[in-house]
Amino acid sequence: MMHDVILVKNLTKSFGGHTVLKNFSAEIPLCGVTVIRGASGAGKTTLFRLLLGLEKPDAGEILGMQGRKPAVVFQEDRLLPWSNALENVALGSDAARADAALSRLGLCDSMCQLPRELSGGMKRRVAIARALAYGGDIMFLDEPFTGLDEENKRIAARAMLDANVPILVITHDDAEADLFGEYCELVID
Amino acid sequence: MPSKRKLLQTALIALIYLAVWEAVSLLVGKELLLPSPLSTLSRLVVLLTKGESWLFSGLTLLRIMSGYLLGVVSGVLLAVLTARSRFAEALLAPLRAIVKASPVTSFILLALLWLSSDMVPLFISFLMVVPMVWTATAEAILQTDSRLVEMGRMFGLGRWQIVKKIYVPSVLPQFLAACTTSLGFAWKSGVAAEIIALPQQSIGYMLYQSKLRIETVDLFAWTLMIVALSMLLEWVLIRSMRRIRHDA
Numbered sequence: 001m002m003h004d005v006i007l008v009k010n011l012t013k014s015f016g017g018h019t020v021l022k023n024f025s026a027e028i029p030l031c032g033v034t035v036i037r038g039a040s041g042a043g044k045t046t047l048f049r050l051l052l053g054l055e056k057p058d059a060g061e062i063l064g065m066q067g068r069k070p071a072v073v074f075q076e077d078r079l080l081p082w083s084n085a086l087e088n089v090a091l092g093s094d095a096a097r098a099d100a101a102l103s104r105l106g107l108c109d110s111m112c113q114l115p116r117e118l119s120g121g122m123k124r125r126v127a128i129a130r131a132l133a134y135g136g137d138i139m140f141l142d143e144p145f146t147g148l149d150e151e152n153k154r155i156a157a158r159a160m161l162d163a164n165v166p167i168l169v170i171t172h173d174d175a176e177a178d179l180f181g182e183y184c185e186l187v188i189d
Numbered sequence: 190m191p192s193k194r195k196l197l198q199t200a201l202i203a204l205i206y207l208a209v210w211e212a213v214s215l216l217v218g219k220e221l222l223l224p225s226p227l228s229t230l231s232r233l234v235v236l237l238t239k240g241e242s243w244l245f246s247g248l249t250l251l252r253i254m255s256g257y258l259l260g261v262v263s264g265v266l267l268a269v270l271t272a273r274s275r276f277a278e279a280l281l282a283p284l285r286a287i288v289k290a291s292p293v294t295s296f297i298l299l300a301l302l303w304l305s306s307d308m309v310p311l312f313i314s315f316l317m318v319v320p321m322v323w324t325a326t327a328e329a330i331l332q333t334d335s336r337l338v339e340m341g342r343m344f345g346l347g348r349w350q351i352v353k354k355i356y357v358p359s360v361l362p363q364f365l366a367a368c369t370t371s372l373g374f375a376w377k378s379g380v381a382a383e384i385i386a387l388p389q390q391s392i393g394y395m396l397y398q399s400k401l402r403i404e405t406v407d408l409f410a411w412t413l414m415i416v417a418l419s420m421l422l423e424w425v426l427i428r429s430m431r432r433i434r435h436d437a
Contacts, residue, residue: 054339070343078340082358091354092344134344 004030004064006051011060013046020046023060026186030064030138033167033180038188044170045075047188048142051168071136071165073144077127079115085126086111093133101129104159106152120147128156132163141169145176153179224406232410241390246414249392252307253379254422256314260375261368263315264322271323272330289320297382309386310393314375321374325367329360365430372426376419 006028013021020043028034028051038044049055051062052070079088085107089098102111105125115123124147131139139160145153157179160167171177207226214225224232236242271278288296296316300309333356341351383393392411399407 052343054343069345072340072343074336074340076336078336080337080355080358083354091341091346130344 006030006062006064008047008051009061009063011047011050011062012058013043013050013055014058021050021057021188024188025060028064028168028186029184030166033161033169033183034186035177035180035183036168036170036186036188037172040172042188044188045142048140048168048170052140068138069134069136071131071134071139071163073127073131073139073141075142075146075170077115077123079123079126081115084112084114085118085122085129088115088126089130089133091130093135097133097135098129101133101159102126104132105129105156121149121152124148125152125156128160132159137165139163139165139167139169141167141171143170143172145171145173145179221403221405224409228406229409229413232406233413236407236410236414242395242414245390245392245395246418248388248390249310249380249383250418250422252310252383252388252391253314253375256311256316256379257318257372257375259311260315260318260371261322264319264367265326265364267319267323268326268330272327278327285320285323288316293317293378293381294385297385300382301386306386306388310379310382310388310391313382314379317374317378318371321371322364322367325363326360329363330356333359361434365434368430369423369426372423373419376415376422380415 008024008026008028011021011024012019020041024043024047036044036047046055050057051065052072053065080091083091085102086095086098089101099111102108102125105128107122107125107129110118110122115126118126124145128144131141141160144160145156148156153176161180167180169177169180169183177183210226214220214223217223220228267281271281293313293316297309297313300312304312337355337359338351341355346354380393380396383391384397385393387394387397392415396408396411399405399411
């Protein structure tokens with residue numbers, strides 16, 4: 001059954017004796033943009049990983065993620081160093097979609113370049129283009145604008161909104177959150 | 190293509206070595222102990238005109254390369270197995286340590302009891318290559334960035350796609366380096382096995398005969414043949430690897 005919210009119930013997760021999330025519950029709407037906030041180390045990325053199924057909770061459950069196809073921008077770029085920008089973006093899609101996503105983010109002239117030949121901001125845009133080209137039905141963005149200038153932040157946010165899928169985004173920066181227009185806020189403390 | 194300058198440099202270095210060899214040979218003054226470069230090269234030319242020299246070299250090459258290729262394939266399979274399973278690693282690690290630590294001659298003598306003389310060089314080359322390729326490849330598999338693997342899974346790559354697009358390119362540099370290093374070991378230990386096992390049609394047999402008849406010039410000529418074949422093999426391997434890296 002598909003939910004219109006992601007239900008997080010009493011989630012607990014520890015790493016090596018250190019509890020990152022304790023009995024955390026929330027309802028995350030599956031429409032529009034939800035900004036996840038919290039102090040450093042509060043467990044924002046851990047919550048992301050639990051929602052994506054990359055970690056298993058010690059206790060609690062998550063409902064509403066089954067059968068979904070998430071497109072992810074990880075906190076790190078995670079580009080294949082041996083593949084050029086186009087190949088990296090086409091990893092989960094095809095060359096045509098990858099070409100369109102890279103062009104949208106202003107990387108037409110850098111498609112054949114390897115990650116080591118790109119600047120930090122360009123690599124970040126390649127990682128965003130990969131998520132856009134993938135065509136997921138929900139977007140998970142962990143600090144997606146790291147290293148981008150204001151103009152490119154606006155272009156990237158617009159491209160993500162145009163994908164017209166629910167967006168979950170972790171950001172510390174109010175100005176970056178505002179790039180998405182209206183949004184719900186989920187605070188982890 | 191190598192530049193003219195590089196060719197000239199290589200020729201100059203070869204000339205320096207030949208001059209030193211000639212000087213030491215003149216100093217020693219006995220062909221029986223140290224033949225001159227000229228007599229060695231003349232003997233090599235004579236050997237090269239004989240059909241049996243080509244046959245023996247070809248058979249030596251066949252034995253050693255069969256062991257080498259078998260060793261590379263087995264090394265990769267063992268690397269995948271031990272990188273994936275801790276139990277397999279714990280089970281097989283002592284075996285790898287024994288093969289690495291034991292003197293090659295011990296294995297040659299043991300292999301003589303178990304195998305025909307023709308198979309001993311093949312087996313020994315195999316045995317030298319397996320642990321080198323195994324260790325390097327297993328380490329490279331374990332060092333593959335797990336975050337990239339996780340990313341691949343998130344973007345819908347299946348198991349084989351992850352192997353092809355993430356593991357293979359990540360492991361390739363260390364694997365190819367191990368292949369190049371182990372080729373030299375396979376070649377040296379294979380010829381040593383031939384000298385002890387004495388398969389009738391082999392370079393090792395000819396080396397042994399030269400030693401037995403105290404034909405030092407022949408000994409040097411056959412050694413030169415081994416060096417030339419080894420360099421040729423390494424050249425072919427490095428060129429193939431450049432192509433594999435480029436294609437990957």
